[in-house]
Amino acid sequence: MNTLAFILFLAIVGLTLVITYFASKKTKTTSDFYTADGSLTGWQNGMAIAGDYMSAASFLGIAGMIALNGFDGFFYSIGFLVAYLVVLYIVAEPLRNLGKYTLADMIAARFDDKKVRGVAALNTMAISIFYMIAQLVGAGGLIKLLLGIDYVYSVLIVGTLMTVYVVFGGMTATSWVQIVKAVLLMIGTFIISMIVFAKFDFSVMKMFSELKAATPLEGSYLNPGNKFKNPLDMISLNLALVLGTAGLPHILIRFFTVKDATTARKSVVYATWIIGIFYVMTIFLGFGAAAFVGFDNIIAADAGGNMAAPLLAKALGGDFLFAFVSAVAFATILAVVAGLVLTAASAFAHDFYSHIIRRGKATEKEQIVAARWASVGVAILSIILALFAQKMNVAFLVALAFAVAASANLPIILLTIFWKRFNTTGAITGMLVGLFSALILVAVSPNVWSPEVGKAIFVGDPLITLTNPGIISIPVGFIAAILGTLLSSKKSDAKKFDEIVVKANTGIHNSVN
Numbered sequence: 001m002n003t004l005a006f007i008l009f010l011a012i013v014g015l016t017l018v019i020t021y022f023a024s025k026k027t028k029t030t031s032d033f034y035t036a037d038g039s040l041t042g043w044q045n046g047m048a049i050a051g052d053y054m055s056a057a058s059f060l061g062i063a064g065m066i067a068l069n070g071f072d073g074f075f076y077s078i079g080f081l082v083a084y085l086v087v088l089y090i091v092a093e094p095l096r097n098l099g100k101y102t103l104a105d106m107i108a109a110r111f112d113d114k115k116v117r118g119v120a121a122l123n124t125m126a127i128s129i130f131y132m133i134a135q136l137v138g139a140g141g142l143i144k145l146l147l148g149i150d151y152v153y154s155v156l157i158v159g160t161l162m163t164v165y166v167v168f169g170g171m172t173a174t175s176w177v178q179i180v181k182a183v184l185l186m187i188g189t190f191i192i193s194m195i196v197f198a199k200f201d202f203s204v205m206k207m208f209s210e211l212k213a214a215t216p217l218e219g220s221y222l223n224p225g226n227k228f229k230n231p232l233d234m235i236s237l238n239l240a241l242v243l244g245t246a247g248l249p250h251i252l253i254r255f256f257t258v259k260d261a262t263t264a265r266k267s268v269v270y271a272t273w274i275i276g277i278f279y280v281m282t283i284f285l286g287f288g289a290a291a292f293v294g295f296d297n298i299i300a301a302d303a304g305g306n307m308a309a310p311l312l313a314k315a316l317g318g319d320f321l322f323a324f325v326s327a328v329a330f331a332t333i334l335a336v337v338a339g340l341v342l343t344a345a346s347a348f349a350h351d352f353y354s355h356i357i358r359r360g361k362a363t364e365k366e367q368i369v370a371a372r373w374a375s376v377g378v379a380i381l382s383i384i385l386a387l388f389a390q391k392m393n394v395a396f397l398v399a400l401a402f403a404v405a406a407s408a409n410l411p412i413i414l415l416t417i418f419w420k421r422f423n424t425t426g427a428i429t430g431m432l433v434g435l436f437s438a439l440i441l442v443a444v445s446p447n448v449w450s451p452e453v454g455k456a457i458f459v460g461d462p463l464i465t466l467t468n469p470g471i472i473s474i475p476v477g478f479i480a481a482i483l484g485t486l487l488s489s490k491k492s493d494a495k496k497f498d499e500i501v502v503k504a505n506t507g508i509h510n511s512v513n
Contacts, residue, residue, distance in 0.1 A: 004319055005146045008327035012184075013161065016177050016334060020165050023173035030364045033170035033371060034101040034346050035256040040175060042263045046270025049254050051178030053080070053245075053271065054185055054278055055131075055336040055398065059329055060138045062279075063312070064305025065396075066286020067298055070221035072228050073286055076399065077279040079241025084275065088268040091246045094417050094504035096255040096264040102343075103249050103409065104351045110416050110500045111424045114356050119431045121351035123408045124249040126435060128344040129382050130404055131250070132337055134397035136386035139333040141302050145310065146326050152387060159383040162337040166345060166375045171257060174338045181328075181335040186278060188328040192309070193281040195316045196288035207287060214291045221290070233466055237399055240470030244402025247409030250336075250343040261507050288312045304396075337382075341375050348374035388457055399468055400442055407473035408434035411481045417504055420497045422481070425488035430481025437476045441469035 031037045040048065058080065065073030099106035104120035136155050143154035165173050200207040208222060215221050228234035245251060255264040289298060289308035292315045301307040310329060314322035349371035354362040362370070389397060411430050415422045442448065444463035453459055466472070485492075502508060 005323035005326050008323050009147070009330055012327050012331045012334075015180065016161075016165065016173075016331070019176045019180070020169035020173040023169035023176065026172055027168075027170040030101070030350070030367045032172065033368050034342075034350065035253070036171040036175055038257060038259045039172075040257045040267075042258065042266030043270050044175070044179060045254060045258050045263070045267035046274065047182050048175040048178040048257070049251065049267055049271035050274040050278070051180075051182035051185075051332075051335050052250060052254060052339045053275055054182065055135060055332065058278070058282070059185060059189070059285075059332055060142070060306045060309055061134070061304075061396065061398065062282045063285035063289055064298060064302070064308035065227070066282065067215075067289035067293070067308045068295065068305045069227040070215070070217055070290075071224045072226050072234075074283065075224075075228070075234065075237060076241065077282045079238050080245070081272075081276050081279045083242050083245035084268060084272045086243060086246045087251070088265065088272065091252070091413060092255055092264045092268050093261040095252055095413070096258070096261045097504050097507040098500065099256055101253070101256060101350050102346050103252050103413075104347065107412060107416055107427060108355075109503065110422075110496060111427055113424045116424055116427050117351050118356050119428050120409075120412070121347040123431050123435050124347035124351075125344045125378065126439070127247075127249055127401055127405050127408070128340045128347075129378060129385065131248070131398060131401040132340045132378075132382040133386045133389055134401065135333050135337045135340070136382060137304075137389050137397065138306055139330065139337075140386065141304075141306050142310065142326060142329055142333070145301060145307050146323075155383055155386050158333060158337065159379045161334055162341050163375055163379040165334070165338040166341045167372045171342060174335070174342050175257060177331075177338060178335040181331040182274065184328045185332055186274065188313075188325045189278060189281045189285065191321070192288065192313055192316065192325065193284035196284040196292075196312075199288070199292070199316075211287055211291055214294075216295050230465060232471060233468060236403075236466055236468045236471035239474055240399055240403035240406050240468050243406035243410055243470075243474060244399075245405075247405035247413065248402070249347065249405075249409070250339045253343055253346065285309050285312060288316070292316060341378050341382075344378040345371045345374040348378075396447075396467075400447065403442075403468055403470040403473060404435065404438040406470060407438040407477040410474075411478040415478075415481055415485075417500070419485075420494060421485060421492045422497075423485050423488055423490045423492045425490050426481045426483075426485030429484025430477055433480035433484075434473065434477025437480075438469050438473035441466070441473055445469065 027033050062076045095106050098109040103124055104117045107120050108117045139158040140151040140154040143149050144151050212219050258264050289312040293311045298305050298308045310326045313325035349367050353370040354367050408431050412427050446462045446467050448457050449460045449462040
């Protein structure tokens with residue numbers, strides 16, 4: 001066990017629990033629990049969004065992916081960053097103006113139908129759990145490497161902590177944990193990046209030339225095609241990454257934590273700058289790991305390459321930097337999973353319990369109790385699923401969640417805002433077909449099935465060769481929503497659409513319940 005790392009782990013856990021304690025004092029109403037009562041400023045929410053977005057996939061997964069696969073790993077950095085342009089220019093303002101607590105609120109602003117709200121909540125919970133699996137896999141590998149604790153117990157520890165944050169602190173605690181984590185992560189990444197760059201005499205050309213001889217890929221390391229040998233797979237991945245963020249529920253609900261659409265836009269601008277700087281630095285993390293840790297050592301520590309960044313910190317700065325970076329990675333995972341649990345719990349308590357089961361008659365106290373119990377249920381389910389995905393790269397797992405979000409949520413968001421003829425049937429059809437097409441394609445893909453033992457969850461031949469379903473499931477989600485609308489006998493409410501257009505663009509008369 002690394003004693004220094006253990007002490008830093010305890011310090012970070014202690015700090016986050018203190019934040020949760022003070023936040024719990026302020027969490028009295030449903031608005032406090034779901035959205036911190038809209039009290040965050042632009043820079044605070046921007047930092048929290050960045051903290052939510054720079055997940056285990058970003059810090060652990062991308063570093064490992066670049067170290068092992070070269071240029072192909074950098075596709076993740078590019079896709080994650082470019083995605084925020086879609087959020088900024090298309091989604092952020094209408095979502096803030098139309099919604100109140102959850103993504104389902106926004107869709108229900110136009111389609112006041114319990115089935116629409118229920119399906120939207122189902123999508124939110126499914127995507128959140130999918131995304132959470134990646135974070136728990138990263139956490140399990142990290143704690144196992146550092147403290148020698150078995151993977152199963154590592155996942156249980158993180159699962160317990162994330163549940164505590166949400167149950168007691170709600171959105172206020174979650175937001176401040178994410179802000180603190182974003183600061184720590186940027187500091188740690190900057191330190192490692194500067195040390196790596198200094199090793200190459202601050203010369204990009206020298207770094208590139210030396211890396212050609214540092215990995216088993218040799219000259220092809222800096223070329224595309226090492227991981228994504230099928231061009232369609234690469235296109236599918238990038239479609240999922242660029243479009244998926246605009247459908248991720250745990251990112252979208254962050255726009256409800258500010259007072260108005262103007263502040264929501266400012267949040268995205270702050271977040272984009274922070275995220276952009278971070279993803280540039282992932283190049284140094286990946287290249288540094290390839291050069292100073294080595295391919296074999298990265299694989300030996302974790303088959304998915306998820307421990308490349310902590311191992312690089314140890315190679316460059318000894319036990320102290322190793323302990324600090326590992327503790328920061330742990331804080332990263334805690335912050336993101338707390339946001340995911342809160343998102344899924346909000347969807348259950350606000351949409352399923354309050355609006356469908358109780359028909360809008362649940363008291364605030366009953367909603368908060370339901371949300372807290374839902375948090376426990378979501379955490380348990382995510383932990384169970386994470387135990388089966390131990391050997392998978394976390395960046396890759398998150399990319400699959402992005403594909404589900406882009407297929408199930410994005411078509412409905414865009415058509416709700418921009419298509420006058422869109423109706424209830426189209427919304428339900430699009431969400432369900434988008435969700436299940438993505439999940440089914442993942443279930444029959446090489447991620448789950450492989451002829452080689454240990455390469456996937458099950459041994460066998462996959463039905464499709466695509467590792468990311470986005471290129472199929474995203475168009476299918478749009479087509480299903482459009483056909484569901486055109487073939488339905490239900491007519492769209494033109495007056496309601498005109499009202500939505502005004503609300504989405506101005507925020508006037510926002511009366512969503």
